[in-house]
Amino acid sequence: MTDTAPGTGGRRRGRPPRTESAGTRERILDAAREEFAERGYEKTSVRGIAKAAGVDSALVHHYFGTKEQVFEAAVEVALVPALKVRDAVLEAPLDDVGERMTRFLFGLWENPATRKPLLAIVRSAVTNEAAATVFRRLVASQLLRRIAGEIDAPDAELRAELAAAQLVGIAMMRYVIKIEPIASADIERIVERVAPVVQGHLTGP
Template identity: 35%
Template structure:
């Protein structure tokens, strides 16, 4: 006679992914990005924590799914840092951001999220915490040096200003410039932000 399975945490079922996403969305908006753990989401969803890794890979992936992000800035940065020569990182970063926002499939959804953050305090705090934890800190750690956090934050500020001016405010001429023109103008600023004030060159090993 076969033994029945004991009652316990829910295993993978067709609705498991949605259950996890719903639980994560509530947790992120209520507690903020820093405080949320995969274990707390698993407990809320009544699933084994391994299923979160299976479906989403990481906290970054779970966040992107919970907010239905068509382009997750944390994952985009991770991909950029893993691939290519770090010496052309500013240009690749600019092109990646512009590509995501100019894409007719992902751009409108990103713009909608940005507009919602302007009127939803919880969402605004959540996005700020994600940028701090998953963009500014990793980039600062890669840069190194006592002023690395400031340089990473300056880089993020330029990117945020670009997105706000071009897509939210539709501020001309930046809104009507071609991708190539924007890249040509913004890349030197991003590079200088990463180097820091008054620095025109850095040793190749420390260049991003």
């Protein structure tokens, strides 16, 4: 509330106070992640995000634009580490890519900082086309197509998607719908069983 809202008039020539606006942006994005993760895309409103962040709706629009743009900015925090790890996954030799890909995905889900945006993406992508597009870009274009590029097989893309499907299905049952015993199982036991399956999809016969 004590924020100097840029755009409310006397915007000082030059840039807005840097640390303060960075703090406000972050607070809005935190609130957005919380709302999208909790309610999904459809039921989340810019007004609700603004309220949760303790700012005016106009400020949210000022920083990010439309609801779709707020969504993209909010889930990007999951995209950035995903791209970094993707590169690490791809730079290592292919013969344990299954385990690396599995650990990478569960690493994101088990980390509270990235679990929220992932929940936001999943809860939103199943009911909203804009969010589904973000999911497709995040998972398909940025991650799977690159992994497929490393695989020497005519059906490389389908293989990469079947591998991803195994991981997506576990994430759905463990983190979203929470079916037991998979929701509470030790993550190492799951990795142990699943990494060879992912590897088999990618490089098996």
